Every structure is written in C-alpha cells, then in structure tokens.
Amino acid sequence: MKYFVLLFTISAFTLIPIVNVRASSNRYWTGYYFYNYTGSAPWGVKANIFTEWLEMPMKSWAAEWVSVVLEYYPDMLWIQTGYRQFYTWIIFPIVYWRFYYEIVDGNPRQYNEFLSPIPLVDHTYTYAIWHDSDQNRWRFAILEGWTWHKLGWLTVEYETVVDLQAFVETITTQTNIGGSHFSQIAYYNESAPLNWRLWNQHDPHALSPYSLDDDELDYEFYAYGGYL
Amino acid sequence: MQMRSKSFLRTLVVLIVLFVIASLLFDLKEYSNTSEPADFYGTSKEVSLEEMANVANKFNLSIYLPSELPDNFELTTIYLKDGPFIAIVVYSAEGNKDYKTAELGIQITPSDSPPTYNELVSIANESEYKMALEINDWPVLIDERKFITTNEDFKKKYGDYTLLMKFWIEGMRYNIGAPTLNVATAIQLVENMSLLIL
Numbered sequence: 001m002k003y004f005v006l007l008f009t010i011s012a013f014t015l016i017p018i019v020n021v022r023a024s025s026n027r028y029w030t031g032y033y034f035y036n037y038t039g040s041a042p043w044g045v046k047a048n049i050f051t052e053w054l055e056m057p058m059k060s061w062a063a064e065w066v067s068v069v070l071e072y073y074p075d076m077l078w079i080q081t082g083y084r085q086f087y088t089w090i091i092f093p094i095v096y097w098r099f100y101y102e103i104v105d106g107n108p109r110q111y112n113e114f115l116s117p118i119p120l121v122d123h124t125y126t127y128a129i130w131h132d133s134d135q136n137r138w139r140f141a142i143l144e145g146w147t148w149h150k151l152g153w154l155t156v157e158y159e160t161v162v163d164l165q166a167f168v169e170t171i172t173t174q175t176n177i178g179g180s181h182f183s184q185i186a187y188y189n190e191s192a193p194l195n196w197r198l199w200n201q202h203d204p205h206a207l208s209p210y211s212l213d214d215d216e217l218d219y220e221f222y223a224y225g226g227y228l
Numbered sequence: 229m230q231m232r233s234k235s236f237l238r239t240l241v242v243l244i245v246l247f248v249i250a251s252l253l254f255d256l257k258e259y260s261n262t263s264e265p266a267d268f269y270g271t272s273k274e275v276s277l278e279e280m281a282n283v284a285n286k287f288n289l290s291i292y293l294p295s296e297l298p299d300n301f302e303l304t305t306i307y308l309k310d311g312p313f314i315a316i317v318v319y320s321a322e323g324n325k326d327y328k329t330a331e332l333g334i335q336i337t338p339s340d341s342p343p344t345y346n347e348l349v350s351i352a353n354e355s356e357y358k359m360a361l362e363i364n365d366w367p368v369l370i371d372e373r374k375f376i377t378t379n380e381d382f383k384k385k386y387g388d389y390t391l392l393m394k395f396w397i398e399g400m401r402y403n404i405g406a407p408t409l410n411v412a413t414a415i416q417l418v419e420n421m422s423l424l425i426l
Contacts, residue, residue, distance in 0.1 A: 029266035036311040038287055040338045063263040072268040073316050073327060073335035074390055074405030075376045084263065091244065102262060104377055111262045160401065162314050162337050165265050203309075205270040 030177060030210040030223045031167035032185065036201035044068065044130030044188020045164040046141075046196060049181070051097065051119045054085055055228055056175040058093060061086045062168065064180060066127050069163040070105060070156070077104050079156055081127045081140050083119040097121070099150060101129075101140050105158040117149050124181075125149070130188040130195070135159065168223045173209050180223040264378060268316060268327065272307035280317075281426040283310045290398040291336060292421040293317065298413045301332050313338055328381045335403040342396035343367055359411075363418050368395040372411055382407070393418060 034041065045066045054062050065082025081101040088094055097119040103110040119125060128141045136157055142150040164187055168180045186196040198219040206212045210225035275283075284291045287310075301319040307327060308315045318325055319332040327333050343351075348360035348369045357373040374392035376382050382390070386407040393404040393414055402421075406414050 027264070029270065031266075033266070033271040033309075034312070035271075035309075038311060038313075040340050041312040065263060067265040069265055071335070071403070072314065073333055073403055074374070074379065074382070074392060076265065076267065076378050078265050080263065080265065082263075104264075106375065106377060109262070109377065159343075160337070160339070162335075163271070163309070163312060167266060169263050169266075201311075203271050205266060 026171060028170045028173060028207060028210060028226075029167045030170075030180075030206045030212060030225070031165065031182065031204075032199070032214070032221060033203040033205060034164035034187065034199060035203040037187075041069075041161045041163050042187040042189060043161050044128070044196075045166065045186070046126060046128035046130070046188075047166045047185040048124050048126050048183045049082060050124045050179070050183075051083060051121050052085075052177075052179045052181075053095070053121045054170075054175055054177055054180075056085070056087050056170070057172060057228060058087055058089055060170075060172050060175060062170045062175050062177065064168050064182070065166075066129065066185075067165040067167070068129050068161055069165060070158045070161060072162055075106065077106055077158060079103050079105075079129050079138060079140075079154065081129055081142065083125070083127075084113070099125075099142050101152075101154070103154055103156055105156050107157055114150065124183075126184075129154075131161075167205075168210075170210075170226065173226050174228050176226045176228065177210060178224045178226075181221075182223075183220040185219040268307060268309075268314070272309045272314070272316070274325075275306050275308045277303070277306065277424070278426050280306050280308050280315055281424055283308060283313070284424070286310075287313060289313060289338065289400060291315075291400065291424040292397050292402070293334070293424050294417050294420050295422040296416075296420045297332075298409065298417065299331070304330065326381070328379050329385050331406070331408045333405045335405075337401050338399060339396055339401035342399075342401070343369075361415070363395070363415065364421075366395050366397050366418070366421075368393060368415075368418060370411060370414065374405075397421065 047066045049064045063084040065080050067078050067080040070077040085097050098113045100113040126143050138154040138156050166182050166185050168177050185199050189197045202218045204212050204214045213222040300321040304318045304320045305325045306317050315336045316327045317334045318327050318330045320330040324330040345362050345367045348367050352358040352360040359370045361368040371392040373389045390405050390407040395402050
C-alpha cells in the first residue's frame with residue numbers, strides 16, 4: 001500500500017503537465033485559401049506536401065492537408081486529405097505519422113486514418129480530392145511521384161463547393177512548423193490539360209507566431225514559426 | 229525482503245497498466261478531435277452593404293436580401309470574399325456580429341445549376357422535418373431540424389439544431405440559418421426578399 005501511494009503520487013505529478021497541454025489546446029492555421037475565381041468554386045484541389053518531423057509538445061498533433069470546403073454557413077462542411085503527425089505517450093514517448101481523409105457533409109463525420117502505408121519523413125506526397133462525374137461521388141488520391149499509395153471513391157452527400165484550402169494546422173503554438181512546404185497547389189478543371197490548373201492567386205493566412213514565405217508563387221509556400 | 233520486492237513489482241505493474249489505459253483514454257478523447265479547415269473569418273473582409281453591392285455589380289451578380297425583418301433584427305455586418313464570391317450577411321437583435329452565433333445569417337454564393345422544385349420534393353421526402361416549396365417561382369428547401377456538426381459556439385448557444393432554408397434566385401444560392409425563427413416567419417422572410425439596388 002505504501003509503495004502504491006508513493007508511486008501513484010510520483011506518476012500523477014508526471015501526468016499533470018500532459019493533461020494541461022490538452023486543456024490549453026486550440027487551432028492555428030497557416031497556409032493559403034483559394035482566391036480570385038469568378039463563378040462557383042472549382043470542385044477539386046491538390047497539392048504536393050513535404051512530410052516534416054515537426055517539433056511539438058507531448059500529447060499533441062499537427063496536420064498538413066488540402067480541403068474542399070462544401071459550406072461555411074450555418075455549419076462548416078468539408079472534404080479533406082493529408083497527413084497528421086502525433087506525439088504521444090504510451091509507457092514511453094512515440095512519434096508517428098498517418099495518411100488520412102475526412103468527410104464532414106452533415107452526416108456523421110467520416111474520419112479514416114490509414115495504418116498502411118505510412119508517410120515517410122522527408123518525402124513529398126501528392127494529395128488530391130476531386131469530383132467524379134456522378135453527383136455524389138468524389139475521388140481522393142495520395143501518391144508519390146508515379147506511385148499510387150491510396151486511390152479511392154468517396155460518397156459525399158452534398159452538392160455544392162464554396163472554397164478550397166491548403167493549410168498546416170496545429171493545436172498549440174508550441175509546435176514548430178518550420179520546413180513545412182506546399183507546392184504545385186492546383187484546382188480541378190475538367191477542361192484543363194490533365195484536369196488540373198495551378199492556383200494563379202491566393203489569400204494567405206498566418207497568425208503569430210506563425211508566418212508564411214509566399215512572396216514568389218501563388219501555388220507554393222513555406223511555413224515557419226512556433227517553438228517548444 | 230523478497231516479499232517486499234514482490235509487492236513493489238506488483239504495484240509497479242498495476243500502475244503501468246493503469247497509466248497505459250489512462251493514456252489511451254486521453255488519446256481517444258484528444259484524437260477524436262480531428263483536423264478541420266480554417267473558418268470564413270480568415271478569408272473574408274467586413275464590408276458595408278454598398279461595398280458588397282459594388283462587388284456583386286463587378287461580377288454581374290444579382291443579390292436579393294430581405295426587405296422586412298422579424299423580431300427586431302437589424303443588419304449588423306457583412307463578411308465578404310470577392311473571389312470565389314461568398315457573402316455571409318449577419319442579422320441580430322443583440323448587436324451580435326459573429327456569424328457563428330447571430331440569430332439570423334444568410335450565406336450567398338454563386339450556383340451553376342439550381343435544382344428544380346421536383347428535385348427538392350424528392351429530397352424533402354427523405355425526412356419529416358424537410359419541406360419543398362416554391363416562393364415567387366424560386367425553389368426553396370426548408371429543413372426545420374438541421375443538425376449542426378461542427379459549429380461549437382452555435383451549439384453552446386442554441387443547441388444541436390437550427391432552422392435552415394436553402395433557395396436559389398437568378399444564379400445565386402442562399403442559405404438562411406435561423407435558430408430562433410419558426411417556419412412560418414422564415415417563409416415570410418423569403419417572400420420578402422428583394423433585389424439589392426443601391
């Protein structure tokens with residue numbers, strides 16, 4: 001009993017800072033909104049995203065993704081694909097990465113994380129979501145060069161698109177996103193060669209302590225900032 | 229002495245198992261909170277009615293807004309992205325400018341192919357809370373109990389559901405969110421939509 005009390009006290013004190021990180025978690029987005037397109041928004045987005053080993057506090061995660069926003073109001077609805085990095089603690093600390101896609105179309109949220117293959121650090125993958133000819137059918141793809149890692153159909157019960165996004169997302173400003181790199185950000189256009197057109201304007205978004213290097217191109221950015 | 233170390237080891241094992249379980253439970257709680265896109269504030273500007281009308285004119289878009297408002301609602305602000313065109317017009321009796329929590333909001337976006345009334349009827353038949361109408365020849369879909377999935381601020385204020393009206397006028401799609409209105413008042417609101425001319 002004496003040992004139990006002693007060990008429990010020590011362990012509880014070790015766990016408290018972990019729980020506190022959770023309680024203070026929020027959302028920080030750094031990247032591009034699609035911009036300057038007349039008419040209704042295009043029905044697809046893709047980007048090359050470099051897989052980074054992001055420094056972050058224990059028990060947190062970060063994600064780098066592209067999104068088709070189906071609706072902003074009254075409820076935000078979307079389709080998203082990218083990768084997430086987790087830093088967690090199960091007996092000892094572990095860091096791991098996962099590819100995923102997510103559909104939030106007003107029905108129960110569908111979040112699918114793939115156990116295999118896993119994103120490899122320092123590799124650049126292409127993530128794409130686009131509408132198929134059938135009304136409720138969408139496609140998503142994750143590939144590296146000409147190697148297809150994931151290709152699938154998505155059933156999305158929603159028939160509008162209002163915007164496109166390409167972002168790094170963190171839940172604490174203690175996550176260092178330096179080295180994040182998005183390139184070849186494109187929108188889906190059935191009449192374009194290979195159906196994709198590079199973004200020709202963008203709306204940058206970054207809140208302190210995060211920043212963007214977006215001086216040169218509308219379809220590429222590096223993201224920086226955040227510290228442990 | 230041997231008994232003591234056995235007891236110590238047993239306690240240690242129990243604690244490790246307990247903390248692994250606790251850790252997994254914390255993980256499940258945290259990771260169910262998945263990633264999500266950035267909200268509309270990050271890409272929109274707060275504009276006046278005149279500024280929105282000018283942008284709409286530039287792109288040759290016809291904008292309709294309610295000419296009469298219920299429950300002492302007043303226009304509090306407009307959030308606008310000019311390309312692709314997305315406007316969220318906010319009304320409130322409390323002076324609330326937050327589109328996520330105001331009593332009445334209208335999202336206006338271009339629409340390539342508006343549905344026909346018959347298509348809306350087949351959608352409405354899926355649920356007892358949905359209804360298809362034609363108001364001033366505009367196809368209208370009413371969802372009396374639209375479940376809110378992601379807007380947590382809204383859910384804290386009004387609960388999980390809102391009254392949602394979708395309708396299409398001259399190439400534009402309108403979403404009206406009205407958590408405090410009843411269906412009859414919301415229909416009247418649509419009946420009173422008139423072309424914005426400044």
